[in-house]
Amino acid sequence: MDEQTPPARARIQLRGLRGLPLRFVVPNVVTLLALCAGLTAIKLAADKHFETAVLAIVVAAVLDGIDGRIARALKGSSRFGAELDSLADFIDFGVAPGLVLYFWSLHELGTLGWVAVLFFAIAAALRLARFNVMIDDPDRPAWMAKFFTGMPAPAGAIVVLLPLYLHLVFNLTVSTGLIVLEAVYVLGVALLMASRIPHYSGKSLGRVPREEFIFVLFVAAAALVLLAFFPMQMLIVLSLLYMSMIPASVRAYNTFAAQDAKAREASVPPA
Known part of the structure; x- marks a missing residue:
């Protein structure tokens, strides 16, 4: 008999489940929790709970930042986990922020507001696809990991919500003119995501020097406390700070690129 009987297939499946190490499961569970947070943000925005929706996206960004680190720490990285992470990132940071802004104010512009949301989601998808391709490039110089x-899509999701943070903190009147500016701002962030403009990578940070450990720990703790008690105000500061770092990122990238070009020229033997 060629085909296996149902009990035989069930035994094979159970053996496969028993043989799956927990270190592969944990990072994917964290990724799924991030996906749940992103989907919950859409539900909260549809119910007009915009501040809570913002916090749900922040939770998704935090979980997205730790799932890969957990996978590397547990040696549980897998192709399945990488694909799941990309799909979750598209929902959390490409779809959810755009819909939150649409439910809040962009719907007032009709088709124009929806087009801005579509462009943002498309930019996030292209950004994530390009990242997956570039990370597997064997010829990529080591310094480019910086x-x-x-x-990045998580940063884009946090930054694009800046108009909503400002409204929640300062109770700004949402006029048609401001909504048009918001749509232009969303398109601008989308262009930054789809562009080739370099941004600093937090993944490149190394170990903290021993003499600076207490200071770094204090700053991190203070930031977490402020974020817990003044979330919208801190998100405004973080968004503006991140955007102000873009010129410095470009200068640093160009410096590394110039040094790399000189090193390549020096390594080429004269004709």
């Missing part, structure tokens, strides 16, 4: 090409 930079992202284009604004």
Whole structure:
């Protein structure tokens, strides 16, 4: 008999489940939790709970930042996990922020507001696809790991919500003119994500020097406390700070590129 009986197939499946190490499961569970947070943000925005929706996207960004580190620490990285992470990132940082802004104010512009949301989601998808391709490039110089090409999707999701942070903190009147500016701003962030403008990569940070450990720990703790008690105000500061770092990222990238070009020229033997 060629085909296996149902009990035989069930035994094979159970053996496969028993043989799956927990270190492969944990990072994917964190990724799924991030996906749940992103989808919940859409639901909260549809119910007009915009501040809570913002916090849900922040939670998704935090979980996205730790799932890869957990996978590397547990040696549980897998192709399945990488694909799942990309799909979750598209929902969390490409779809959810755009819909939050659409439910808040962009719907007032009709088709124009929806087009801005579509462009943002498309830019996030292209950004994630390009990242997956570039990370597997064997010819990529080691120094390029210090930079992202284009604004990362999680950063784009946090930065694009800046108009909403400002409204929640300062109770700004949402006029048609401001909504048009918001749509232009969303398109600008989308262009930064799809562009090849380099951004600093937090993944490139090394170990903290022993003499600076206490200071770094204090700053991190203070930032977390401020984010917990003044979330919208801190998100405004972080968004503006991140965007102000883009010129410095470009200068640093160009410096590394020039040094790399000189090193390549020096390594070429004269004709």
